[in-house]
Amino acid sequence: MINYIARRILLLPIVLLGLSLLIFLMMQFLTPTQRLMAFVSDPTKLRGESREALIEMYGLNDPLLVQYSRWLNNIVHGNLGFSSTVSLPVTEAIALYFPATLELVLYSVIPVILGGIWLGALAARRHNRATDHVVRVMAITGWSLPTFVAGLLALAIFYGLLDWFPPGRVSVWALPIIHEMKQFTGIYTIDTILNGEFGVLLDVIRHLIAPVATVSFVSWALILRITRSSMLETLRQDYITTARSKGLTERVVVRRHALRNALIPVITASGLLMASMIGGEVVVETVFNYKGIGWWATEAARQFDFPAIIGFALFNAMMLVTVNLLVDILYVVVDPRIRLS
Amino acid sequence: MTVLKKLFKNPLSLVGTLLLIAFILVAVLAPVLAPPPRPAEPYRIPRSGFKVEPKAPSEEHPFGTTEGQYDIYYAMIWGTRTALRIGLIVTGISVVVGIAIGSLAAMGGGWLDEILMRIVDIFLAFPFIVAAMVLATLLGKGLDKVMIAMVAFGWMGYARLIRGDIMAVREKEFVTAARAIGTHPFSILIRHILPNCIFPVLVQSTMQIGSMVVWASTLSFLGVGAPEGYADWGQVISFSRNWIISSGNNPFQYWYTLVYPAGALVLFVLSWNLVGDALRDILDPRLRRGT
Numbered sequence: 067m068i069n070y071i072a073r074r075i076l077l078l079p080i081v082l083l084g085l086s087l088l089i090f091l092m093m094q095f096l097t098p099t100q101r102l103m104a105f106v107s108d109p110t111k112l113r114g115e116s117r118e119a120l121i122e123m124y125g126l127n128d129p130l131l132v133q134y135s136r137w138l139n140n141i142v143h144g145n146l147g148f149s150s151t152v153s154l155p156v157t158e159a160i161a162l163y164f165p166a167t168l169e170l171v172l173y174s175v176i177p178v179i180l181g182g183i184w185l186g187a188l189a190a191r192r193h194n195r196a197t198d199h200v201v202r203v204m205a206i207t208g209w210s211l212p213t214f215v216a217g218l219l220a221l222a223i224f225y226g227l228l229d230w231f232p233p234g235r236v237s238v239w240a241l242p243i244i245h246e247m248k249q250f251t252g253i254y255t256i257d258t259i260l261n262g263e264f265g266v267l268l269d270v271i272r273h274l275i276a277p278v279a280t281v282s283f284v285s286w287a288l289i290l291r292i293t294r295s296s297m298l299e300t301l302r303q304d305y306i307t308t309a310r311s312k313g314l315t316e317r318v319v320v321r322r323h324a325l326r327n328a329l330i331p332v333i334t335a336s337g338l339l340m341a342s343m344i345g346g347e348v349v350v351e352t353v354f355n356y357k358g359i360g361w362w363a364t365e366a367a368r369q370f371d372f373p374a375i376i377g378f379a380l381f382n383a384m385m386l387v388t389v390n391l392l393v394d395i396l397y398v399v400v401d402p403r404i405r406l407s
Numbered sequence: 408m409t410v411l412k413k414l415f416k417n418p419l420s421l422v423g424t425l426l427l428i429a430f431i432l433v434a435v436l437a438p439v440l441a442p443p444p445r446p447a448e449p450y451r452i453p454r455s456g457f458k459v460e461p462k463a464p465s466e467e468h469p470f471g472t473t474e475g476q477y478d479i480y481y482a483m484i485w486g487t488r489t490a491l492r493i494g495l496i497v498t499g500i501s502v503v504v505g506i507a508i509g510s511l512a513a514m515g516g517g518w519l520d521e522i523l524m525r526i527v528d529i530f531l532a533f534p535f536i537v538a539a540m541v542l543a544t545l546l547g548k549g550l551d552k553v554m555i556a557m558v559a560f561g562w563m564g565y566a567r568l569i570r571g572d573i574m575a576v577r578e579k580e581f582v583t584a585a586r587a588i589g590t591h592p593f594s595i596l597i598r599h600i601l602p603n604c605i606f607p608v609l610v611q612s613t614m615q616i617g618s619m620v621v622w623a624s625t626l627s628f629l630g631v632g633a634p635e636g637y638a639d640w641g642q643v644i645s646f647s648r649n650w651i652i653s654s655g656n657n658p659f660q661y662w663y664t665l666v667y668p669a670g671a672l673v674l675f676v677l678s679w680n681l682v683g684d685a686l687r688d689i690l691d692p693r694l695r696r697g698t
Contacts, residue, residue, distance in 0.1 A: 225652050364540075364629050379537060
């Protein structure tokens, strides 16, 4: 097992290198002038002649390999250029907007995993009965409903009709309080508690509910389907029959014997879930005008803010690779069949 | 024929198939259902005036007009063509690219296989929508750019699938026999191996067509897809965003700006998902046990 984990970790830099190369090659669709924007903080000051000089100075017409190693060197030193959409260096923009996205992801993961597993197991135990059908229809709705449509519906109902959950991240009145209080994590629900600002906390929660519900609703179908089919498979195993014939209660059979084994494919799928949630965040943040990195990336794409787009791609890919690595390691730790072989 | 018969037996897949046929009919009959005022540019949605506020359904505009006075009915009809075109072209090219690369890896073996599969891993390291959005933006936005970007990050699943299936078939007797009589490896691949492992790929691709259309609409919604005024469901949906939340006396005053295009998109995806699900059950013997 140690061997396997070590090999996976050693492979990580190679994957990251490949990723950076892919992003770099994608950047080559841009003209040197467009790529120059990564180095310029005030594009309006750029005029014809100085532009040529700058392209020459930053070597944007050099051979590809030279450019790549220079670009990689910049990235390793945290220099990702300047995002014109938010007038911040890309690294600072990521640091500013990522906690908001993390907050959304963290709260969405809980209902997705718990709800998906619970309902999936329930559907499997009541196979082909009414509960099973209801759960399957719910899953297929969540799965067929495009995220942005689900988000717009949530917005129309909970804001337009009921006026319960407004879009945005906090209300205008709360902004000055948040700016003045001490920032620990950038995750508002945690920071407000640490600062004792419970009024603001309620406001933050009020803004979180609709986007979290949307992301969970469209993401849980995956976990539910996998849990259900894996649970069905497990319940047919001989050791389940053995456990039942020993006279164990159904509760113990399901919790101790079936669910634990059925959950292994679910762990494998959580990497997939992560990827689909990252995609979901981009859409949901845009729909709800919730200022996280997904919102920032959409704004950047609309305004052709290339350094931001590149930085966003790089950051997301790295995150997903890391999460997948952790999932793979967790998988080996959980499954004794792999651990011992 | 038995496939079709089975497709019609299950009520869910029957609904899916009928929906799909309806969508195809709408797409084919688009010029009859909604005659374009400018035949040279049928995908440009006609607009009556430039007022911002949507107008409710009327005699002249059966589904109303959305932000900027674009006719919703026209956008829906021609949007069906856009959706089918995107789904079929993107999935078709992705399948071809995937089969080519997957076969190359499986037949080449050794270091070629290793390198190609690591490239697949790297492409898979991007969340699909993020990659498509970034590449489409870098290419300069627009529907064609979105399609290129979706193919660029959509072929890997098929490559993996076909590679695995070829590996399984490659050692079968009939392949050895073909090799023994001196058949060219390329001809073995085309004549003997691929026909035996193409079905899982076809099923997979049917299920992907719906999601490809959703992703394309999503990109249009985010503003990197179809140009303004192009008959595309995603874009029409994005026009509705400012109107469905303008709460006042009547929060659902502009319901038609969202309900019609979103309904079409959801039904379209649902129909492909139902058909794909049914095809998988019918064609894949491993799933016949009824999970």
